[in-house]
Amino acid sequence: MGSNIILIGLAGVLAAAAPVIFATIGETLTERSGVINLSVNGSILLSAMAGFATAVRTDSLLLGFLAGMAVGAGVALVVAFSSITLKQSQVAVGFVLTLMCRDLAYFLGNPVMGVSGPRVAALPIPVLSQIPIIGPLFFNQDMVTYLSYVAIFVAFIWIFKTRAGLVLQGVGERPAAAFVRGANVNRMRYFYTILGGALVGLAGPAYSLSVKAGWKGTISGLDGIGWIALALTIFGGWNPLRAALGAYLFALLQWLGLVLQPSLPNIPSQVLQVAPFPLMILTLLLVNIGNTEWVERTLAGLPEDARRFLTRILRALRTSPPASLGVPFDQE
Amino acid sequence: MLKSKSFWTNLAFQVAAVVLALLFTTLVLLLAGAPPLEAFRNILIGSFGSTTKISDVLVSWIPLMLATTGLLVTFSAGLWNIGIEGQITLGAIFSTWLLKLLQSTSLPTPLILILAILAGMLGGALWAALAGALKTFGGVNEIFGGLGLNFVATALTIWLIFGPWKRPGIGSMSGTEPFKEHLWLPLISGFRLSPWALLIAVVGVAVVYWLLQGTYFGLRLKAVGKNMRAAFMLGIPTSRYMMSAFMICGAFAGLAGAVQVTAVYHRLIPSISSGYGYLGLLVAMLANYQILLAVPVALFFAALNIGSIQLPIVLKLDSSLSGVLQGALVLFVLMMGGVRQRWQERQQKIHKA
């Protein structure tokens, strides 16, 4: 009986993670091509609002999701244009857009605040959802969550198993070499940035039409998800599987925080609410610290065994970004 | 002859950017079903319509200018100090703490206020040092480190307001117990503006201007910002300079927080930083990282903020329209800068042939 509640809770975790999965997978694809889309946070808010507002006005969930994706792709197009064609700083453009899209979301979303709207229905898969434990966990979800599973695997296979994926890796690592081999680097960067943006734009409605239906303006729990997705992209080593793992871990920790809150009355609720962010910093720390000079020097000063051991740990934790990330490519 | 030509070209592109930003905002207004001209008119009235409004604009300008000034130091070092919001908040927290500590003592009021302001600077500098250490010694990108710490700072504020520092009775979103009037930074009678705060802001701008333009520190900082590796090889202690940049900016942010507590709200409220940190980043970008240009830009942005307070009252629109306009301005100026570069490159190619 108790295990049933846990299963339901965990199933909820999988569903709650879906928006983060979409955003992280999208950003992974974008960054693999060498572009950083820093506007993710604002993009998600804007697409969440747009998706919800569209769904309310047209009474169609599908149009809501499409609207969200269109918004995400549109914002990404601005990022792509500014950084690839106009060669402006990706960080600057992304940052301005993240702020502006947030304000746009609040401004345009004012009329639909607190309004109740359509919500994606649960869709248990026949047969599969009857399998003990795995069934209710994975296959008693809604369409959005199923899509998130698909996204992970398609992205993984695409990047690592297909020819186009190898070219994508090449473009991210050394655009000059990819160009020499016939890849239209800048066109590919546009494509993957917009594609990634569309996925980010899917994350918004995935939240406002499924996880926590409705648009509640500044009080929604959605502000900050975009930054987590950006950090998870790094933590995931630009690998969809590892990034998804991080996303599920993150959702799990949030859920644990809610669940354990009543049994820990002495810890203020803010601690558990804000816990993801120090955790994000901690993971980034672990991932990067092996690269710093002082660590290298300290390691060199240690006795052989300690040094070998620590180096191996740090090496396992380390992730390296695609070498051309953030650097514009002059295709002449 | 050639020099003035490029001056007019640049100006033309800047003007085009402003026009595009206005057009974009108009579109957004139309999308929201609101009358654009009415909205702009209300913003203007809301910011310059009366002396009270003008003084309110100045009150808003002060923390914004302080934040921007600090950010220009970190930008000089090549850093995106997104954590500035949290640094303002920590400045406010430290100030509040000191005022609470000394409010019932018999120390002369001016001394208490000076200490509160210094405490604010300390709080901001310490919080910035945290982000700085994460970056310098932990390799954590300052954007993520700063953001995470921003969220922590906000949570800390809420906890203080609803916990140890809550008002007698019940904790509320209106903040902590307001300080008695004698602990307020003296204001111009009838207005909410403090001439002392204004002085602090102006002095701050002058100090940073001198620091960045005329001193060895400023030049070394610039070197670190443009090429950290080469700066290190030339003998500049880059870690020390990066940490200094963070802490100077943190001190200015803390100063802004202290001003918010002692001169504006006279207590700690949940969103004491009021977005001045992020807005300061936009001001710095729009002013092309030139401190003298940042002064009027900050004034303009402050005017937009104050002016758009009218919008919910008069037109039932959300006041975040000012954020949309501010963002649009920076975005289009950035993009136009790129367009201008491409256009100039094309011109050069044509003249070569």
Next chain:
Amino acid sequence: MNVELIGIHKFFGPVHANDDIHLSIPSGTIQGILGENGAGKSTLMKVLSGFIHADQGQILLDGVEVHIHSPADAIKFGIGMLHQDPLDFPPMKVIDNFIVGSSGGNWVSRIFPDRVETLRAFTDLQKQFDFSIDPEAFIDTLTVGERQQLEILRLLWLGARVLILDEPTTGISTLQKVKLFAALRLLAEQGKTAIFVSHKLEDVEELCGRVAVLRQGKLVGEAAPPYNIDDLVKLMFGKTISIGVRQEIKPGSPIMTLHGLSIEDYRMRINATDLQVCEGEVIGLAGMEGSGQRIFLRTCAGLVRSVAGKIVVRETDLTGKNYPTFTRQGVAYVPASRMEEGLIPGLSLTEHFILAGEQKGMVVNREEATVVTKQRIVEFSIRGTPDTTVEALSGGNQQRALLALMKTPLSLILMEHPTRGLDVESAIYIWRKLKERCRQGTAILFISSDLDEILDYSDRILVFFAGKVSQPLDATQTTVEQLGQLIGGKGW
């Protein structure tokens, strides 16, 4: 395939990089293109390989005029270019690197590349040339020579019938050179064409069936074997160049002593090395890139910390100390990548001299600094003004600026690739200035891929191979062949 270049002109701004070049290369030839740095060889090859477009002129392949719009276009026509730093993907595997750029046969392999098939083709091809590259290895673990071999295989697999090689013998071992030359001869026998671009006379002399010499953008002469070296030199430089008599500088008292120094990085380990460097001495560090000489040099500057052993500079034990401490003891480090690690783009020459000079008070005195800068500009013959930003300077002038920024006096100068990419005049000037320092008692350790430079300027030579350090060799007693062998791991 016959290649014909007719009336090629290319301008870079006011610089006439290629001036009316006519060249005809029949198939089955190994054509040498000689010229010193800056003569226009690279430009011409970039035009032929589709990297840039000529302003005027035609390219004919087998008598038919072609328009090559991009490097990918070029390979479709059968022209493949091997760059000095091969354009490959460091973190990827050899086999994946092979796949990128090829297209699949049927529609399935267009989406999912057939690794098995590609592996088979790869193995068969490399057997022809006696190459032995592990297809599952990661590119960043290969040496430059192996990456070259890989790129040659890849270009041939894609159907290249003309192979352009840009300065291929810099930084590879003797054995790798032997294999490369054998491969090129085999290709020539098969009727393919190889174009060998170099500034190295001996290589061109040994390998090429014909030679064309470029100087200052023009084709100044062609030759066929047997070659007259002096004639070729005169064509290349327009005059006879002599480096000058090797100056014997008597070494003085010890400046730096290394005892049992061990250095480790994730790829290799240098074990227990001893060395003593005396005043006025020049020690050349030779070896293929990635053999350890760079990390060794950086350890001598305190940029990297050793894992065992001692470093003593002028009686002060500096073991484990950091770079600022070393600089205070009179050690200077000059990196190879001038714009990435040496100079600060966006800052002017004056600002660099302010940063490198003594600090007087808090405020910067710009007038005074400008005066000092003007003096240095004259002293080091730098083509620029005090307000010129350093990225606007040419490579040679950037290197002069780096020299000018060094303090005086110095105990030890550590230089990575002092004359990489510079024309002969600048290179000779740089070494003249360095030798002046030696006369004042400064010792120099330098890395170079140019064996001639190592032999011409060093008193003693250390050879590095996979982390192994040779005993110091007497430069006057060593030949190029011996050096090449050691670099390739033979004779240890």
